[in-house]
Amino acid sequence: MNHEIISNELDERSQVLIEKVEEMEKEIDSKNKEIENLKNELEFLKGIISNKNKKIFGASSEKVDANQLCFFNEAEKHSDSKVEEPTVEEITYKRAKKSNNIGKKDNLANLERKIIEHKLEGDDLICDKCGSELVEIGVKSRKEILIYIPGKLIVEEHVLYSYACKTCEKENEDSKIVSPEMPKTIFYNSMASNELIAHTIALKYLHAMPLYRQQSYFDMMGATLSRQTLCNWTMSAAKALEPIYNYMKKELLNRNYIHADETTLKVINDNGKSSKSKKYMWLYMSETNAKPIILYDYQNTRSSSCPKAFLGEYSGYLQTDGYSGYNSVSEATRLYCLAHIRRKFYEIVENLDKEALKKSRGVIGFNYCEQIYKLEKELRETYSSNEDYYDIRFNIRKEKLEPILDNFIEYVETEIKNALPRSPLGKALDYAKKHLPGLKNVLLDGSLEIDNNAAERAIKPFVIGRKNFLFANTAKGATSSAKLYSIIETAKANKVVVEKYLVYLFNNLLNIDSNNSEALENLMPWSSSIPDNLKIKIKK
Numbered sequence: 001m002n003h004e005i006i007s008n009e010l011d012e013r014s015q016v017l018i019e020k021v022e023e024m025e026k027e028i029d030s031k032n033k034e035i036e037n038l039k040n041e042l043e044f045l046k047g048i049i050s051n052k053n054k055k056i057f058g059a060s061s062e063k064v065d066a067n068q069l070c071f072f073n074e075a076e077k078h079s080d081s082k083v084e085e086p087t088v089e090e091i092t093y094k095r096a097k098k099s100n101n102i103g104k105k106d107n108l109a110n111l112e113r114k115i116i117e118h119k120l121e122g123d124d125l126i127c128d129k130c131g132s133e134l135v136e137i138g139v140k141s142r143k144e145i146l147i148y149i150p151g152k153l154i155v156e157e158h159v160l161y162s163y164a165c166k167t168c169e170k171e172n173e174d175s176k177i178v179s180p181e182m183p184k185t186i187f188y189n190s191m192a193s194n195e196l197i198a199h200t201i202a203l204k205y206l207h208a209m210p211l212y213r214q215q216s217y218f219d220m221m222g223a224t225l226s227r228q229t230l231c232n233w234t235m236s237a238a239k240a241l242e243p244i245y246n247y248m249k250k251e252l253l254n255r256n257y258i259h260a261d262e263t264t265l266k267v268i269n270d271n272g273k274s275s276k277s278k279k280y281m282w283l284y285m286s287e288t289n290a291k292p293i294i295l296y297d298y299q300n301t302r303s304s305s306c307p308k309a310f311l312g313e314y315s316g317y318l319q320t321d322g323y324s325g326y327n328s329v330s331e332a333t334r335l336y337c338l339a340h341i342r343r344k345f346y347e348i349v350e351n352l353d354k355e356a357l358k359k360s361r362g363v364i365g366f367n368y369c370e371q372i373y374k375l376e377k378e379l380r381e382t383y384s385s386n387e388d389y390y391d392i393r394f395n396i397r398k399e400k401l402e403p404i405l406d407n408f409i410e411y412v413e414t415e416i417k418n419a420l421p422r423s424p425l426g427k428a429l430d431y432a433k434k435h436l437p438g439l440k441n442v443l444l445d446g447s448l449e450i451d452n453n454a455a456e457r458a459i460k461p462f463v464i465g466r467k468n469f470l471f472a473n474t475a476k477g478a479t480s481s482a483k484l485y486s487i488i489e490t491a492k493a494n495k496v497v498v499e500k501y502l503v504y505l506f507n508n509l510l511n512i513d514s515n516n517s518e519a520l521e522n523l524m525p526w527s528s529s530i531p532d533n534l535k536i537k538i539k540k
Contacts (some may be wrong), residue, residue, distance in 0.1 A: 238480035394446030
């Protein structure tokens with residue numbers, strides 16, 4: 001009996017101990033999971049800090065050390081169009097007109113002056129009614145044009161003479177008065193020559209020199225030009241060049257393949273209201289190999305309505321980053337960017353040592369990206385000079401690229417099941433899962449590129465300029481800048497000398513109907529009508 005009691009007590013105690021052990025094991029498992037989650041959270045936060053530090057202090061290049069990864073070889077703040085430029089009074093005397101300009105006025109008194117007299121000569125001096133010789137009767141008008149010569153400014157004073165026939169006057173008491181033509185400039189009432197306007201625009205939008213620095217630049221040449229005057233010239237030039245911009249846009253929308261990107265811009269006054277919110281400069285461009293077009297479009301939002309408004313019913317290929325706003329262009333075939341996918345995996349592997357790389361699941365995704373880039377490089381280096389390059393690339397991609405993309409997609413689908421969603425690997429896999437199917441559209445046409453780097457390169461000139469001028473004062477100024485950047489970058493892409501091309505546009509826009517498509521086509525930087533002296537000579 002005693003043995004049974006003792007045995008029962010031992011069994012009860014054993015059961016209690018077993019239950020306590022099980023509870024402790026459960027508690028230990030719970031603590032281990034908590035510790036593991038904390039470790040993952042710590043790694044996640046370390047990754048964020050590492051990426052932030054890299055963006056602030058590190059190099060911008062995403063190149064990877066080949067010895068480490070041997071898996072594969074890889075305007076306008078002061079603009080006021082209502083204020084007139086100071087001019088010189090006509091005919092009888094010279095004095096500066098009074099104006100409401102506040103601050104420093106334009107002063108050209110110290111510049112070299114060149115007087116050009118426009119007189120009739122030869123047969124033009126013969127009266128077309130009676131055949132008698134015309135007699136000079138006085139000066140009809142005068143006009144000053146500020147001329148830019150590289151490193152120098154001079155004032156050309158154009159004196160326009162009038163002529164009358166004295167014989168007709170005696171016989172008919174009436175005489176026809178004739179005069180030669182005054183030289184035309186793009187701004188009829190402005191003192192600025194077409195060359196000077198082109199130079200000012202090139203300094204600001206090609207060389208990123210803000211207008212307040214140009215003020216000092218012209219000051220050293222002896223001409224005191226107010227910032228307000230320079231602003232007005234810039235805004236008026238954008239208005240004059242609108243037909244060129246509109247024609248380029250029409251031509252772009254007829255292309256089969258468009259790249260798009262966007263970047264931020266600070267605008268102080270938007271539609272008369274002070275604004276602190278981000279505004280956006282959107283970029284749309286055609287492929288760079290044939291008659292490239294690069295257009296900027298200012299908008300006060302990053303809404304999906306912006307690409308929809310610009311591209312309308314565009315139904316070709318549209319290549320972008322992963323921003324969903326471009327989905328509004330519903331008729332287009334979307335094509336995503338491998339560089340953005342690669343960047344997510346690069347951020348995982350960039351700081352790993354050799355031992356960590358062996359264990360990393362992220363390096364597999366990175367190496368798929370490297371395989372694709374390696375294949376694309378080989379195609380470009382081997383066949384790009386061939387006139388059938390796109391057809392060759394299309395066929396080889398179907399054979400070699402498609403299996404890589406399929407394997408990449410399979411890897412992503414498998415790994416994402418076990419990856420922590422908030423971890424760098426989880427984020428990279430999620431991004432790749434969303435955009436790899438769209439990247440496969442590169443297989444549809446040999447002219448399509450594997451990434452959107454062309455658009456990112458094309459938007460850099462604006463980003464560099466933004467670092468210098470920091471902001472636009474008004475939405476109107478930002479819109480003007482978009483048009484001028486567009487024409488300049490398109491001219492550059494077509495290997496045309498920008499400043500000479502701007503002068504050419506100003507000279508010819510005076511003499512054509514802006515609604516004449518054929519006339520506008522002849523002014524495009526890719527046109528065969530462009531004079532040879534405007535084209536950049538390519539060194540062989």
